[in-house]
Amino acid sequence: MRARQVQGGSEDSKVGFRDVGIGTEMMRTLIKQVCFMGLKVLTLSVFESNKRTIHVYESIGFVQTGRVQRKFLREGEYVDEVIMTLLLE
Numbered sequence: 001m002r003a004r005q006v007q008g009g010s011e012d013s014k015v016g017f018r019d020v021g022i023g024t025e026m027m028r029t030l031i032k033q034v035c036f037m038g039l040k041v042l043t044l045s046v047f048e049s050n051k052r053t054i055h056v057y058e059s060i061g062f063v064q065t066g067r068v069q070r071k072f073l074r075e076g077e078y079v080d081e082v083i084m085t086l087l088l089e
Contacts, residue, residue, distance in 0.1 A: 023056050031060070031086070040089050047072060048080035062086045 034042055044062070046053050054064075066083035073079075 023053070024060065027056065027060050031088070035088050040087070042086045042088060043083060045081050045083050047074065048082050049074070054082065054084070057084050060086070 031042065042062075043065075044057065046057065048067070058064075062084040063086075064082055065085040068081040068083070070078035071081040
């Protein structure tokens, strides 16, 4: 069986559009689409410092499945990459 992979970009909500459910609804729409495509696992990564986004992903059902320490340099500080996974079966 051949692995199918879909790669995407990033999501960043502007102030004034936060806490109204846009990010959650976008993720739910994405999940429906990848299920329709027949994918069984959805994996994403997020900056460890982005607690708001991690909370959104966890509320949808993603779990933290890995971490790459000091992967990114942001504003002069190293930040871990958190890998999150959602099983679609």
